[in-house]
Amino acid sequence: MNILDCEAKELLKKLVSFPSLSTHEQDLADWLEKAVRDTDLLEVHRYGDNLLFSCDSLQPGPWLLLNSHSDVVPPSDQHHGDPFNPQEKDGCIWGRGTTDAKGSGTAMLKALLNLANSGWKPNCGKVSFALTICEETSGEYNGMAYLRSLIDDNRLTKPDAALIGEPTSLSPCIAQKGLLVVRLTVRGESGHAARVYGNNAIYGMADILKKLESIHFKTENPFIGKVKITPTRVEGGTVNNAMPEQVRVILDIRTIPEVPNTQIIQSLEEALPCSIDVVSDRFVSTQTDSYAWIARCARTASGKEYVGSPTASDWVFLSDIPVVKIGPGHSELSHKHNEHIEIAQLNAGVRLYMDIITSYFSDPSKLGLNP
Structure with a gap:
């Protein structure tokens, strides 16, 4: 496949054909690295299976980073046919990863290639596209987190602004909820179910969950709410005829910038008489000032108003710079057995990214507007 001459939908089909589950992205990275190198249009750098493609003016200036991820979640049993054999029908491409997030990755790469092939370069600084791995897993390794570590170690310069490619129906998202995962534990007295014991951990947890329903935070973010x-998981007991020694419940807490995690934990501790442990808190809530230059470019190019997102993304690793999350595809189709993306929206995504990139570099005096 000639990656430069092919349509966006054909590149997307090729990327979807790789079963790139988290930690299994190497084959896709190998193919894409070679395909882009063969165009001789972009600088190519590889960090493990993370790829970084750049169009550099070779002049001092800002670095605009585009980012999406190459990994996908495993297909469900409800999939009809092979989810890694993409099908084109009804004006859409169907298959695992079409929406989350290979559609965005395809559009970002095609936008950068189209610009470079036309002879365009930023008048100063550079624009890059990072296709990173292990976004869909909560394990210790995350591709964007690794690139962030290179930035913090001064092995890469810090970007001045970024676009995160996730399905937003091409609306510019400038606020994103964080994810705080907490484990509640209630301990009771284990024993045979036929006998009478006064401390059943299951009843204890039921009381805790009733109290949990009364915890509310009044503060509201204009884009992402409260x-x-x-509660998403319950663990307790191993056999049918014995009371469990303890019961655990996992809480999925979607946070906002105005309410810090410490305040949430304090409220839980004050209201719930049980053990409370933080399982994960690295996905902090994030927000970009609506007057940031990258946000204004995205809103103008899309013709849509700012929105917020209830789901976390790799934006968290770039929370100290202006970021807009924006991409083709509808978020509600992510991880679904019928995942698909409209070809018209995929093509519109290519044009949108091209417009944002060129607008961002169109007036160097505006680049100082980033707060």
């Missing part, structure tokens, strides 16, 4: 607490 803190949302959702």
Whole structure:
């Protein structure tokens, strides 16, 4: 495949054909690295299976970073046919990863290639596209986190602004909820179910969950609303005829910038008489000033108003710079058995990214507007 001459939908089909589950992205990275190198249009750097493609003016100036991820979640049993054999029908491409997030990755790369092939370069600084791995897993390794570590160690310069490619229906997202995962534990007295014991951990946890329903945070973000607490997992007991020694519940807490994690934990501790442990808190809530230059470029190019996102992304690793999350595809189709993306929206995504990139570099005097 000639990656330069092919349509965006054909490149997307090729990327979807790689079953790039988290930690299994190497084959995709190998193919894409060679395909882009063969164009001789972009600088290519590889960090493990993370790829960084750049169009550099070779003049001092800002670095605009585009980022999306190459990994996908495993397909469900409800998939009809092979989810890694993409199909084109009804004006859409169907398959695992079409929406989350190979559609955005395809559009970002095609935008950069189209600009470079036309002879365009930024008048100063550079623009890059980073396709990173292990975004869909909560394990210790994350591709964007690794690139961030290179920035913090001064092995890469820090970007001045970024676009995160995730499905937002091409609306510019400037606020994103964080994810705080908490484990509640209630301890009771284990024993045979046929006998009478006064301390059943299951009843104890039921009382805790009733109290949990009364915890509310009044503060509201204009784009992403209020803190949302959702119990998602219950663990307790191993056999049918014995009371469990303890019961655990996992809370999925979607946070906002105005309410720090410490305040949430304090509220839980004050209201719930049980053990409370933080399982994960690295996905902090993030927000970009609506007057940041990259945000204004994205809003103008898209023709849409700012929105917020209830789901976390690799934006968290760039929370100290202006970021806009924006991409083709509808978020509600992410991870679904019928995941697909409209070809028209994919093509619109290519044009949108091209417009944002060229607008961002169009007036160097505006680059000082980043707060």
